[in-house]
Amino acid sequence: MGSQEVSSTVDWQGKHVTVAGLGVSGIPAARALHERGALVTVVNDGDDERARAQAAELDALGITVRLGDGATLPPSTELVVTAPGWQPDKPLFLAAAEAGVPVWGDVELAWRLRGDDGREPAPWLAVTGTNGKTTTVRMLASILEAAGLRTAAVGNIGVSLLDAVLGEREYDVLAVELSSYQLHWAPSLRAHSAAVLNLAPDHLDWHGSMAAYAADKGRVYEGNTVACVYNAADPATEDLVREADVEEGCRAIGFTLGAPGPSQLGVVDGILVDRAFVANRQKQAQELAEVTDVDPPAPHNIANALAAAALARAFGVEPAAVRDGLRAFRPDAHRIEHVADIDEVRYVDDSKATNTHATEASLAAYDSIVWIAGGLAKGATFDDLVTGAAKRLRGVVLIGADRALIREALTRHAPEVPVVDLDRTDTGAMSEAVARAAELARPGDTVLLAPACASMDMFTNYNKRGEAFADAVRARADESA
Structure with a gap:
């Protein structure tokens, strides 16, 4: 943010605002600011047919x-509102920083x-x-809807x-998904309660480092009033x-797939239980649901359910x-979608x-797997993944441009697992992948x-x-029927 911070209650009349990017966030931002009297200029890298049509509507x-x-800061700009995907090192933002002009994302504006x-x-x-x-x-x-809340x-x-935020419908509470990009550009966001589900290297080309990525994720906790929900199995989330x-009185609430301690939610004998939002969390536990109430009941999805339950309970929702x-x-x-069972083999x-x-x-959810993998690796390495999954692998079918990276990891860490390497990247490769699997x-x-x-x-x-996979599986199911 620059030194010329715009106050939280803004007189938009006549204020020069630059909106960076047409699209799902840029167009609503431009319209909302224009309706409030701001002098809005939208800058966009692209100049294709779709962009020209969108520009004509705004014009x-x-x-x-x-x-x-999209690189040049328009003269007289007092605020930049950016689409979340625009990288922080773009010339537009460097120029804004040099001029002391604050940069907000769509979340900050909302x-x-x-x-x-x-x-x-x-x-x-x-x-x-x-x-x-x-x-x-x-x-x-x-969960919030089941509690009768408008959400x-x-x-x-x-x-x-x-x-x-600006629509006609009124809400009691909003369930808000925030990406690291959005949080980067949302310095004044203060949630009622928030959760960081997990942290693993991702989007590092955008953030520049794992530390910067984690720091942006951690912004979601800033100013929380009731609960900061973290993953007890991922210490980095608790560190955040x-x-x-x-705010004073805000509590740290953990979730775990094991038996919960005080101020945690967890699992006991197939039951999701709460030892955080009870009168005596040292001695009490409140039953919330059964593991079988979660679809699908894969471990990582149980973790998702516990995080959702923690946030709902923080808002006062009944069990x-x-x-x-x-x-x-x-x-x-x-997302872990069961497609069919064929000859006693499950296809997911x-x-x-x-x-x-x-x-x-995903691999941790099943005991014996024929794994179809591959595509664009985005700089990822696969040694840890293969090492952890090796004992569960019946076989592997590799597709896509960067499949060699996975094959090499399999050679190093699971040499006994049979591997089918499909040397084709056309869309029809999925049918062959399913057949070989x-x-x-x-x-x-x-x-x-x-x-x-x-x-x-x-x-x-x-x-x-996913549709290509499901189509190929259903075709096989029809053949075997």
Whole structure:
């Protein structure tokens, strides 16, 4: 942030604001600021047909748009509002820092604008972490709804925070997913309660280092009023709680897959229990739900459910609503999604596992696996992943551009595991991958698509990759019927 900090109650009339980036956050930001009397200029790197159409719509409102020039800071700029994905070292931001101009993200803008229409702003229950954010936020929203609260899952989950804050619908509380990018540009955010689910190397090209990435994640705890929820199995998340400057009385609440200690939520004999939000946490435990109420009951998904439950309990939700909300929740597609059983072999689509940390959790959910992996590695290494999973692997089928990196790790750490290396990157490779996996599998095994890599070498996105897997599995199911 620059030295010319804009106050939390802003007189926008005539204020020169530059919005960086067209898209899901930039366009609502430009409109909201323009409606409040700001003089808005939108700058955008791209100048394609879609950008020109978006620019024409904004231009008709009286908003200036500069396409193909996202690097130059417009004259007289008093504030920059950026899309979350724009990297901090872009020339636009360096120029802003030199000029003492503050930079906000869309989350910061939403936080500052909440309540400016005279309504009581809804508290935020915030979730971040390397993996599991979307699932946890949607579980949390389901629990809050079961408690009869007006809520929505918003933020990095696809529903604009600006739309939630400024829309006509009134909320009692918001379940907010926040990425490390969004937190980087949200210096004044102060959530009611927040959770960091886990920390593993990711987006380091954007943040510059693991320490910077962790620090941005840790911003979610700043100013929390009731609870900072951390993962007892991931000490780095607890370290972030210790470093946070919170409101007096705010508590550190852990979640664990084992039996919980005081001020923790955990699991005892297949029951999710709470020893944090009870009258006597030294001697009492409150039953919340059964493990079988969580879909799917994989270990990492139980952890997600405990984090969601902790945030809901911090907001005063009763135990029955935790149970009912978890029972009502259904996971998004391509997240540990059971596709079919064929010849006593289970086929599971976890195409969303695009990094090693997510894939490690996915592999831990099953005892005997034929693993389909590969794609774009994004600089990842696979030795630790393979070492941890070696005893569970019946076989491996490799696809994608960077499959050699996984094959080399398998050679080093699991040389006895049979590997099929498909030397093709066309979209039809998935059908062959499923066929070869079926040849390796035995009754009781799980054929698991958990690529540990991005999809863009072969598919538009992880959804398309998961659909290709599911289509291939269903075709085999039809053949065997």
